[in-house]
Amino acid sequence: MSTVVARSVTKAVVPLIVVVALSFFFQGHNLPGGGFIAGVMTAAAIALVYIIFDFEDFSYLFGIENKTYRAIREYIPLTGAGLALAVGSGVLSVGLGASFLDHSFGTIHIPLIGEAHWTTALIFDLGVYMTVTSSILVVIEVVGEE
């Protein structure tokens, strides 16, 4: 279903979507965005690659030679890692004497950039991001294979 135009546009657009998704992820605490939105967006970008290119081409794009490669093997552990990270951030706060999923925050001075806001909620959000991205990709790949 792919034409040259679609392929070219995809190549140009996908990195852009990923960058936007990441910026949404990082600005989430203060501006619109967050782990969930960024996660779905990233998944959408990769899904776009799936649709426009074939799985084989996709593998080639990422420098994977093995044709029988199935990304699921990577996504399922990623889902687990995401959940573990989200739970872990909560356990960490318990370990530090706060209650479960209680986050701390502050500002930090980074050279060249200046004052930056930080929060441990970002770790939790990263877990959300990973879980959402990988779960959606699992669904898309499984359904797409049919």
Next chain:
Amino acid sequence: MNFKTCLITLALSLYTQTVTASSNASVQTGSLETAVLTAILAPFLTSAVIAVFYTRLEDYSAIIGSLSGLISFIAAISLIGKTGVVSYLWIPSMNIAAQFYVDGLSVFFGLLASGIGVLVFLYSWKYMEHGEWKRKYYTALTAFMGSMIGLVFSSNLILLFLFWEFTSICSFVLISHHQRKRAGIMASKKSLLVTVGSGLALLLGFILLGSATDTYSIVEMLSDGQALSALESTGLTTAVVALIGIGAAGKSAQIPLHIWLPDAMEAPTPVSSFLHSATMVKAGVFLLLRFRSILGEAVAWNFLLLTLGLSTMFIAALLAVASTELKQLLAYSTASHLGLIVAGIGFPTAVGVETSLFHVLNHAVFKAGLFMVAGIVLHEAGTQKFSELSGLRHDWPGLAAIGTLLSLSMAGIPPFNGFYSKELLFEAAYHTASHTGGITWILPAISVLGSVFTFIYSLKFISVFYGRKSQDLHDVPRKMILSPAILAVTTIAITATPNQFISVLVNPALELLAHTSHGLSVHMPKNLKPAFVMSLITIGLGSFGIGYLNVVERKAKKITALTALSPNKYYFKALDKADELSNRMITKVESGLLRTYAVWVLIISTVTGTAGYLLAGPLPAFQITATLPAAVVLAVSLVSVSAVLRSQSYTSSVMILSILGFMVSIFYLLLDAPDLVLTQLVVETMSLIVFLLVLNKLPSFDKEISFDRKKRDTIISAIAGLMVFLSVMYSTAEETPSKVADYFIGHAVSGSGGGNVVNVILVDFRGLDTLGEVSVIAMAGLAVLMLFKMRGVEQ
């Protein structure tokens, strides 16, 4: 040294250290906490150790289990004569604390559970030697001991309930020990349904009691003394008494909930001895004793417990006489004795409770021992049918002596300890009857009748040891006879010095009744008191009955075979009906078609939701105003909806539906909700992609749909839509911005440093919700994977 020896040495040294630590701690102040925690945790930790290291420990698990019981026993001994409360925060917002209460009663039961436990593990060592699934067996048995000890020390109702249910679960696992035998599975299912079902009644009773008295702490209820009046002011007293009574009756095998106990004999004999005679079935009794000080004055209390207890005592004794196997006889006899104990708690006089407590001790000792004796017979002779056994004393004189001694105590023959507690029951019954008069004279009459049958079945039990020798048998293993021998010695000790045991164990447990009881002491009757006369009648009638044992058995069988008297038949009938009902429901609800599921979900959520709104009161006044852009967006949405209805292919309907989705996101934009816009947009995109992927797999579009189904679907979706409309109206009716919104907006920056309040709520304030949602997403991904992959496997 190989690993096994090494591990065992390590375990032993750890245990000795804990024992010394706990006994040292007991002399220091503040030791209460250590002792209670040791008593409860030692078995649980051992259970975990056995579960993990069973392959290394093998049969030494029995020894380690026994040692953990010993630690708990020593810890409980160090608590004799002490009272106190140990409390840990758990769920403070719901009044639930991990609170333990030490007093005479809890120490009494704690000693019983751990003491019998030590002997049962020793007995299991040899008994289970050639058994299967020993890892499961020892893990569950130690976990049971821990939860039983935890149960008796619990002071919080919810904590008590948790331990209570945990004992049921351990019992379930142990009854189905022979997990490939159908009888074992049926028996464990029955016990679970009865004990957990009645446990639910108990939970309801606890919640009613807790909300009426505004506390879930038993100590607080005991100390302020207002619990009953608080309960009475709500008018729930009878309900609470009945619910707690059902819970106790289920656990303590009172009629008609006794049906699970005889079936539970499918479990290996040490389990029957431990759970189903000495400890777990006493949990109900413990509960009643505990609550007698709180609810004992209630009118329903005496009536309920006396009826329950005495009818159980009588009917179960009859069933015991009619039984054909050793363990079956002992099971019915246990139910009968529990009936005696429950009746004792129901008597308004202090003597009743004294009877119960003393009999709990006597019964635990002789019945646990008798089960062990029956187990040895079953294990060594290979049968437990009365018709196939006789004259065992020729080969096993020691076992015969132990069995006879314990049986005579069970029969209530003087001078054995069982005689004293039976005498006390008679005294309580006579006392109550002579005070109240009238119909209550039935109490002493039934007590005597029940005791006559107890006498008969006790002698029936030992008939296997006497008479003509039926078979040649090899010697009883020493390891196995040790435990019943210790229990026989204990029986002799209690018989010889009953008042010593009473003053150390029973009287402290009676403290709660201090205002009515002056401390119990028992003596051999010297003159013809009414109670002694009743004893003489019992023994006389019993001896007469024994002479005509065959006739009595036949009559008893005839009576107990009556359908009306057999709750078992009702149980199986109910089970069949439930099966039938669920089979019928499944074809209706779980048709395997997605639209059936959708219909049911929509109907149920609509009905329950509408019911909730009806209860919430009338719909608040509202007016709909819309700006021009919003009106345009809504108009486009409406157009797209009508277009979906007319569309001729899946592709076009999916596309048009996504127009609707994008309109919604524009609508959010107009309402200044950028986060929602973003979410709606990306989700809309994703669902479009997934839709397109499955599109060519869907059945053809132009399939004819019957008019009836169209009508049904239209009605259901219209009602569901109305329900969503109502939800929006109700939830936005509160004055805006609401208090919740104010709180979150006010605390977002100060509480978490984030400027985007939506995101702060997601990751910080309501982080746990998000965690749950993310888990659901992960599960959904896995479920899709499974559905697609498993389908391939099946084909």
